Amino acid sequence: MSRTTGRSTTGTVAVLSRLRPYAAKALPRIYVAMGVSLLASLVALAIPQVLQWMVDGPLSDGDAGEIWLAAGIVLGLGVLEAVLIGLRRALVLTPGTHVEARMRNALYAKLQDLPVAFHDRWPSGQLLSRAVSDLNLIRRWLSFGLVLLIVNVLTIIGGAIILISLNVVLGLIFVAAAVPVIAYSFSFERKYADVARRSQDQAGDLATSVEESVHGIRVLKAFGRSRYALKRFERQAEKLRGTEIEKAKAVAGIWLYLTLIPDLAFGTCLVVGVWLASTGQSSVGVLVAFFATGTVLLFPIWSMGYFLAMTLDAKTATQRFFDVMDEPNPITDPAHPLTVADGRGELVFDEVHFRYQDAPERFPDLLDGVTLTVRPGEAMALVGLTGSGKSTLTALTTRLYEVTGGSVRIDGIDVRELSREELRSRVAMAFEEATLFSQTVRQNVLLGRPDASEAELREALEIAQAGFVDDLPEGLDTKVGEEGMSLSGGQRQRLALARAIAARPSILVLDDPLSALDVDTEALVEEALRRVLATTTALIVAHRPSTVALADRVAVLQDGRVTAVGTHSELLATNEHYRFVISSFDADERSTAKETAS
Numbered sequence: 001m002s003r004t005t006g007r008s009t010t011g012t013v014a015v016l017s018r019l020r021p022y023a024a025k026a027l028p029r030i031y032v033a034m035g036v037s038l039l040a041s042l043v044a045l046a047i048p049q050v051l052q053w054m055v056d057g058p059l060s061d062g063d064a065g066e067i068w069l070a071a072g073i074v075l076g077l078g079v080l081e082a083v084l085i086g087l088r089r090a091l092v093l094t095p096g097t098h099v100e101a102r103m104r105n106a107l108y109a110k111l112q113d114l115p116v117a118f119h120d121r122w123p124s125g126q127l128l129s130r131a132v133s134d135l136n137l138i139r140r141w142l143s144f145g146l147v148l149l150i151v152n153v154l155t156i157i158g159g160a161i162i163l164i165s166l167n168v169v170l171g172l173i174f175v176a177a178a179v180p181v182i183a184y185s186f187s188f189e190r191k192y193a194d195v196a197r198r199s200q201d202q203a204g205d206l207a208t209s210v211e212e213s214v215h216g217i218r219v220l221k222a223f224g225r226s227r228y229a230l231k232r233f234e235r236q237a238e239k240l241r242g243t244e245i246e247k248a249k250a251v252a253g254i255w256l257y258l259t260l261i262p263d264l265a266f267g268t269c270l271v272v273g274v275w276l277a278s279t280g281q282s283s284v285g286v287l288v289a290f291f292a293t294g295t296v297l298l299f300p301i302w303s304m305g306y307f308l309a310m311t312l313d314a315k316t317a318t319q320r321f322f323d324v325m326d327e328p329n330p331i332t333d334p335a336h337p338l339t340v341a342d343g344r345g346e347l348v349f350d351e352v353h354f355r356y357q358d359a360p361e362r363f364p365d366l367l368d369g370v371t372l373t374v375r376p377g378e379a380m381a382l383v384g385l386t387g388s389g390k391s392t393l394t395a396l397t398t399r400l401y402e403v404t405g406g407s408v409r410i411d412g413i414d415v416r417e418l419s420r421e422e423l424r425s426r427v428a429m430a431f432e433e434a435t436l437f438s439q440t441v442r443q444n445v446l447l448g449r450p451d452a453s454e455a456e457l458r459e460a461l462e463i464a465q466a467g468f469v470d471d472l473p474e475g476l477d478t479k480v481g482e483e484g485m486s487l488s489g490g491q492r493q494r495l496a497l498a499r500a501i502a503a504r505p506s507i508l509v510l511d512d513p514l515s516a517l518d519v520d521t522e523a524l525v526e527e528a529l530r531r532v533l534a535t536t537t538a539l540i541v542a543h544r545p546s547t548v549a550l551a552d553r554v555a556v557l558q559d560g561r562v563t564a565v566g567t568h569s570e571l572l573a574t575n576e577h578y579r580f581v582i583s584s585f586d587a588d589e590r591s592t593a594k595e596t597a598s
């Protein structure tokens with residue numbers, strides 16, 4: 001999915017000025033760099049004045065002493081200009097990097113804060129490209145493009161005034177040439193802004209493809225789909241290449257205008273100037289100064305296209321950054337959070353309604369009035385057909401998603417009345433898909449409670465039957481996750497379970513976290529889990545009879561509601577839907593057993 005939002009009508013200055021809070025600390029240094037750069041331009045513009053004085057004065061008088069003096073001044077001014085340019089470069093070297101780092105941290109914090117629903121909608125490559133290449137563009141613009149764009153414009157204006165003061169006719173020919181250039185620049189801005197946005201969005205899509213195919217490399221290889229993935233990637237890369245060429249063509253167009261028109265203007269000035277000098281209406285010195293000034297102005301004029309493009313790239317990058325930063329977060333802490341006093345661990349779903357944002361309107365709510373009480377210390381299994389909304393219901397307990405009606409209460413307090421930190425310290429979750437981070441085993445397990453003691457950490461590992469960690473090369477300090485040791489699915493699940501247990505929550509939510517374990521290990525984990533569940537309230541999504549056996553009672557989720565609650569044997573005896581779900585478990589188990597045997 002592309003996050004292209006189409007052409008923005010917001011002005012470039014208005015968009016870029018949104019960078020001010022992040023750039024505030026860097027701006028003084030950037031302003032000084034601008035001042036220094038402007039000084040360098042003034043020095044460059046002063047050289048032709050000295051030449052004029054030299055040609056009209058000492059050179060025509062044949063005063064050798066003054067000729068040497070003038071040459072010395074020109075040389076001195078040249079050296080001064082070089083020193084000032086060097087100083088400008090030194091000044092702009094670091095401030096942009098600070099701004100980039102500040103913006104990147106802010107973006108990361110925002111991404112952490114935004115709800116899961118946001119991450120469901122946004123492809124990770126789009127976020128990655130914002131965090132890397134867009135911020136890179138902004139840094140380069142701040143430390144280079146912004147300074148030189150402004151200084152070049154001022155240099156061109158100052159140079160034009162000098163040209164007019166040297167000779168009105170020649171000066172006006174030069175200024176008249178600016179009219180078509182400015183007109184073209186406006187149409188360039190419109191065209192380039194569009195194509196820049198498209199290119200940056202397409203780069204994000206490409207990053208998403210790379211990310212997906214790297215993540216899914218096993219599936220692609222196993223299904224022999226590598227060539228297909230490559231073809232898809234090539235198509236996207238080709239599309240981006242096309243857009244980049246469009247961009248390059250737009251820049252080439254303005255570049256042509258910016259070189260051709262000033263060159264034509266100076267050519268005209270040369271013809272008129274020679275005529276003026278030959279008819280005595282202008283001195284040779286003035287003519288020399290005029291063309292020397294013109295030469296000084298050529299680079300600022302030619303490079304305007306480049307800096308304009310850079311500015312528009314930075315504008316697009318800024319818009320893309322704020323696409324994320326402006327995203328409202330409906331799941332926030334209340335102004336005056338309550339605290340759970342006794343922490344008994346009662347979990348109540350009261351007439352809970354929920355529907356995903358992108359669910360078609362004709363569909364009823366996925367959760368259509370779920371009412372369920374899990375008593376303190378009770379282990380409740382949640383059973384239902386696949387797709388009935390079990391995982392979704394568990395996600396509401398920690399506000400990964402927000403209820404769209406009704407409420408979820410912990411010890412009598414609506415979860416929306418608690419700070420998210422307090423809520424997530426009360427409720428710990430373990431998911432079927434066990435995510436480990438590129439950190440040590442210890443850091444991964446203590447994610448929810450970094451200050452847990454060694455004994456607590458060991459106990460959690462023991463309950464989750466994760467003793468294998470001691471056989472890892474560096475034990476608990478072995479790095480796992482994406483950049484570390486590869487672990488099996490079952491090992492990952494056991495670490496994720498240990499993580500939930502180590503958090504010592506009053507409510508434990510387990511979304512089928514034992515699915516990847518072999519039968520023997522599962523039995524051992526379940527036996528150990530029973531000890532924990534005796535003191536902790538638990539909501540357990542069950543896909544297997546053995547998981548159901550862990551629970552005191554079972555709730556049946558059907559058509560968006562909890563239609564029955566009871567013990568396993570009660571429900572078996574009285575509830576037809578339960579019997580049907582359980583028989584589908586058995587069928588699954590049988591087919592899994594067959595697959596394992598074959």
Ligand SMILES: Nc1ncnc2c1ncn2[C@@H]1O[C@H](COP(=O)(O)OP(=O)(O)OP(=O)(O)O)[C@@H](O)[C@H]1O
Pocket residue numbers: 120356357358359366384385386387388389390391392393
């Ligand atoms: N992020 C999402 N955005 C939109 N729809 C979703 C999202 N996650 C799940 N759904 C849909 O909501 C329904 C319920 O999904 P959920 O994962 O809660 O079911 P489940 O009962 O846990 O299923 P299973 O037993 O297969 O794990 C499904 O139809 C699914 O397609």
